[in-house]
Amino acid sequence: MANLGIKDIAALANVSPATVSRVFSAPDMVSKKTLNKVKKVIDEVGYRPNRMGASLRTRKSGNIVAIIPDITNPVNAGIIRAIEQGAQSAGYSVLLGDTQGLEEREQHYADLVSHGQADGILLFCSRIPFKTDPNKSLLEQLPPMVNGNERIDSDEVVQVAVDNVAAAKSAIDYLISLGHKRIAAITGPDDIASSNERLEGYQLALKEAGIELDSALQLEGDYVVESGMDCASQLLLLPQRPTAIFCFNDDMAIGVMKFLQKQGFVVPDDISVMGFDDINYAKYVTPSLTTVHQPLNEIGSTCIELLLKQLKGQVVEPGRRYLPFELKLRGSTGKAPK
Amino acid sequence: MANLGIKDIAALANVSPATVSRVFSAPDMVSKKTLNKVKKVIDEVGYRPNRMGASLRTRKSGNIVAIIPDITNPVNAGIIRAIEQGAQSAGYSVLLGDTQGLEEREQHYADLVSHGQADGILLFCSRIPFKTDPNKSLLEQLPPMVNGNERIDSDEVVQVAVDNVAAAKSAIDYLISLGHKRIAAITGPDDIASSNERLEGYQLALKEAGIELDSALQLEGDYVVESGMDCASQLLLLPQRPTAIFCFNDDMAIGVMKFLQKQGFVVPDDISVMGFDDINYAKYVTPSLTTVHQPLNEIGSTCIELLLKQLKGQVVEPGRRYLPFELKLRGSTGKAPK
DNA sequence: TAAAATTTTGTAATCGATTACTTAATTTTT
DNA sequence: AAAAATTAAGTAATCGATTACAAAATTTTA
Structure with a gap:
C-alpha cells in the first residue's frame, strides 16, 4: 500500500x-x-x-529540542518530564539532546534549529551554543529559547531557575542557627554557573554571621557520589574538622554520609550533612537527608510555557525568573556538638 | 537576513x-x-x-522515537542515555515519548512514524501501539521497531531484554541457598509483562526447591517506594512472617527496608531484602541493597543498534535477545534466622 | 427576483532539497 | 590526434503539504 x-x-x-x-x-x-x-x-x-510536507511549507517543524547535560541525573529527568508533558499537549514533540557536558554536542543540538529540524531550544547548560556576532545584540541573534536551571551570564536570555544564592544562603543560615561555625562546602565543578552561585550564597551567609571563611573547608566535587566520599575523607584529615558539611547536590551528600558512617562517625551527632536538590532518595537514605528542594515540575513547566509563548510569536521579557526553593529539614542535620 | x-x-x-x-x-x-x-x-x-526539504524528498526524517513509560525512572533514563548516544553518532535524533503509562500517548508517539516525523520506534512498553490487521502478519505491518526491556507477546517483534524469569529464579535460588524458606515477593502491576515474568521465576525457583507456594507471601506493588512500605507492613502482620522479601524493583526494596527498620527490625539479621535493577542508589542505602543488575547501557545500545540496522534496510531476525543480568550480593541479605 | 454580500471551493505557486537522466568536460587508450 | 571511456556538472521533475488569490455557489438584502 x-x-x-x-x-x-x-x-x-x-x-x-x-x-x-x-x-x-x-x-x-x-x-x-x-x-x-x-x-x-x-x-x-x-x-x-505528512508532516514533512507541511513543515516545509510552513517553516515550522513542530519540534523543540531540550539540551541537557545528562538525562540520568534525576533533577534533569524530572524537569524533562514536565517539559515533555507541556510540549505534547501543545502539539509539539521533544527532541532529546543529552550532551554529556560536551560543548560540541551542545552545538550539534542547537544546530537543529538552523537546520529547520526544531523550532526552539530549551537549554540547561551554562554557555550559549552559538557563534554569536558581538556587534549585534544577543536578543536578535537567538532563536526562541529558554535557559533553565543553569545560569547564562546575559540579561538578554530568558531564564528560569531557583535563586541559588538565596537557597544556599538559607541552607547555611539554618546550619548556623543550629550552632555550627565550622561549615564545609563541597561544590560542583567550577565551570557550572549554578555551583558558583551556591558558593556565593554559602560565603555570604558566613560573612553575615561574622564567621571567617576558611578555604580548607571549600572543596570542589563533581556531583557524583564517589566525589562526596573523596571530599569527606579530605575533610576528616583536617586538623580542625568541620561540624557540618553542605554539599551542592544530594548525590555528594549521600557519599559524604556513607563515608562518615564507614569511619564510625554518627550523622548528625558528630557531623551534620546537608544536600541540595531533594531527589526522591534523599528521604530514604539513613538518616534521611536534610536538603534544599527544587521544584522540578514547576521549573520544567515554566520553561516550556515561556518557550511556547515565544513560538506563538508573543514577546517574552528576557531576564531571570526565580522559582521558590524550600528547605527540607530531615534527619541528617542537628545541633553542633560542643 | x-x-x-x-x-x-x-x-x-x-x-x-x-x-x-x-x-x-x-x-x-x-x-x-x-x-x-x-x-x-x-x-x-x-x-x-534545510532538513525538511531533504526529508520531504528522501522520505526520511532522521528521527527515531523512544516510547517509554517514565523518564524519571532511573532504569529508563539509563537506557535512553545509551540510545541517544548511539542515535546521535549515526546521525539520528531522538524524539522523547514519555507516556506516563497511558495507551493513548503510546499511540500518539507511534503515530509520528505514520506522519513521517520519525523513521523508527524504540518501544519500552508491553503492548503494540497500532491498530493491526489480524489477517496479515504482524511483521509486514510494523515499521522499523525494537521492543526493549519489556515483553510483547509475539515472536514477530524484535525484542531486547534481560531474561526476567531466569534472573528472578537466580535471585530466589540465592536466597534459598542462604537457608530461607519463607520468601515473599512484592511484584509490579499485573499488566506489566516483565513483572509477570519475574513472578514466574520466583515460583519456579520455589517449586524446584520443593517449597510450597503461599499466596499470602505474594503481594502486588506498583514500583514506588511507598508501595514497598505498604507491602512490608502487610507482611509483618502475617501469622508466619517471611524471612526474606524479594522486591521486583529497587525502589520498593528501599521502601521495605525503611519500613522494617522503622519497626525495629534489623536487615538482614531478622529479615533479608533483595531488589531488582541495581539502580545507582542501591549501593548507598543502609545496608547496601542486594539486587539483580540490569545492563542498562547494553540494553540501550543493543536496541538502537538493531533499529539502525533495520533503518539501513538490513533484515533483523525477529524474536527475543537476552542480555546477561548479574546478581549483586550486598549487605541487605544474610543467612536465614533459625 | 436581481444585486450585493457572504460562504465555499478551486487553481496554481511555493517551501528546499534530491536524483534520474542528459550533456559537457576531461582523461585514457590506440 | 581521434575515439572511447571516464568523470564532472547541469536540467528539471519530484516529494506533500499550505495558502494567496480567483472563481463559483449560496445566502442575504432591497
Whole structure:
C-alpha cells in the first residue's frame, strides 16, 4: 500500500487538495457536507498527512529540542518530564539532546534549529551554543529559547531557575542557627554557573554571621557520589574538622554520609550533612537527608510555557525568573556538638 | 537576513543546485576546484541545508522515537542515555515519548512514524501501539521497531531484554541457598509483562526447591517506594512472617527496608531484602541493597543498534535477545534466622 | 427576483532539497 | 590526434503539504 497523499484523497473525495487541507487546519471553513465526505474518505483509506510536507511549507517543524547535560541525573529527568508533558499537549514533540557536558554536542543540538529540524531550544547548560556576532545584540541573534536551571551570564536570555544564592544562603543560615561555625562546602565543578552561585550564597551567609571563611573547608566535587566520599575523607584529615558539611547536590551528600558512617562517625551527632536538590532518595537514605528542594515540575513547566509563548510569536521579557526553593529539614542535620 | 537556500548558494557559487547538494552528500563526485569554491560560499554566508526539504524528498526524517513509560525512572533514563548516544553518532535524533503509562500517548508517539516525523520506534512498553490487521502478519505491518526491556507477546517483534524469569529464579535460588524458606515477593502491576515474568521465576525457583507456594507471601506493588512500605507492613502482620522479601524493583526494596527498620527490625539479621535493577542508589542505602543488575547501557545500545540496522534496510531476525543480568550480593541479605 | 454580500471551493505557486537522466568536460587508450 | 571511456556538472521533475488569490455557489438584502 503505497502511502496516499493529499492529492489522492482529494481525487477520491472529488474535491481539491486545498479543501482536504482545510479539513484539518480550518474545518469550519468547509461546509458540513463536504467535510463529512472528505472525512469519510480519510478514514476509509487511513490517510495521515505528512508532516514533512507541511513543515516545509510552513517553516515550522513542530519540534523543540531540550539540551541537557545528562538525562540520568534525576533533577534533569524530572524537569524533562514536565517539559515533555507541556510540549505534547501543545502539539509539539521533544527532541532529546543529552550532551554529556560536551560543548560540541551542545552545538550539534542547537544546530537543529538552523537546520529547520526544531523550532526552539530549551537549554540547561551554562554557555550559549552559538557563534554569536558581538556587534549585534544577543536578543536578535537567538532563536526562541529558554535557559533553565543553569545560569547564562546575559540579561538578554530568558531564564528560569531557583535563586541559588538565596537557597544556599538559607541552607547555611539554618546550619548556623543550629550552632555550627565550622561549615564545609563541597561544590560542583567550577565551570557550572549554578555551583558558583551556591558558593556565593554559602560565603555570604558566613560573612553575615561574622564567621571567617576558611578555604580548607571549600572543596570542589563533581556531583557524583564517589566525589562526596573523596571530599569527606579530605575533610576528616583536617586538623580542625568541620561540624557540618553542605554539599551542592544530594548525590555528594549521600557519599559524604556513607563515608562518615564507614569511619564510625554518627550523622548528625558528630557531623551534620546537608544536600541540595531533594531527589526522591534523599528521604530514604539513613538518616534521611536534610536538603534544599527544587521544584522540578514547576521549573520544567515554566520553561516550556515561556518557550511556547515565544513560538506563538508573543514577546517574552528576557531576564531571570526565580522559582521558590524550600528547605527540607530531615534527619541528617542537628545541633553542633560542643 | 532571510535564510538562504540551496539555489541561492548555487547562484553565488556559479554552479547548479545539484552540485551544491553533492558537496554534502557525495563530495567525491565533485572536483576539488568546485568543491572548494562551493564550500567557500557556504561558510561565507553560513548556509545550513534545510532538513525538511531533504526529508520531504528522501522520505526520511532522521528521527527515531523512544516510547517509554517514565523518564524519571532511573532504569529508563539509563537506557535512553545509551540510545541517544548511539542515535546521535549515526546521525539520528531522538524524539522523547514519555507516556506516563497511558495507551493513548503510546499511540500518539507511534503515530509520528505514520506522519513521517520519525523513521523508527524504540518501544519500552508491553503492548503494540497500532491498530493491526489480524489477517496479515504482524511483521509486514510494523515499521522499523525494537521492543526493549519489556515483553510483547509475539515472536514477530524484535525484542531486547534481560531474561526476567531466569534472573528472578537466580535471585530466589540465592536466597534459598542462604537457608530461607519463607520468601515473599512484592511484584509490579499485573499488566506489566516483565513483572509477570519475574513472578514466574520466583515460583519456579520455589517449586524446584520443593517449597510450597503461599499466596499470602505474594503481594502486588506498583514500583514506588511507598508501595514497598505498604507491602512490608502487610507482611509483618502475617501469622508466619517471611524471612526474606524479594522486591521486583529497587525502589520498593528501599521502601521495605525503611519500613522494617522503622519497626525495629534489623536487615538482614531478622529479615533479608533483595531488589531488582541495581539502580545507582542501591549501593548507598543502609545496608547496601542486594539486587539483580540490569545492563542498562547494553540494553540501550543493543536496541538502537538493531533499529539502525533495520533503518539501513538490513533484515533483523525477529524474536527475543537476552542480555546477561548479574546478581549483586550486598549487605541487605544474610543467612536465614533459625 | 436581481444585486450585493457572504460562504465555499478551486487553481496554481511555493517551501528546499534530491536524483534520474542528459550533456559537457576531461582523461585514457590506440 | 581521434575515439572511447571516464568523470564532472547541469536540467528539471519530484516529494506533500499550505495558502494567496480567483472563481463559483449560496445566502442575504432591497
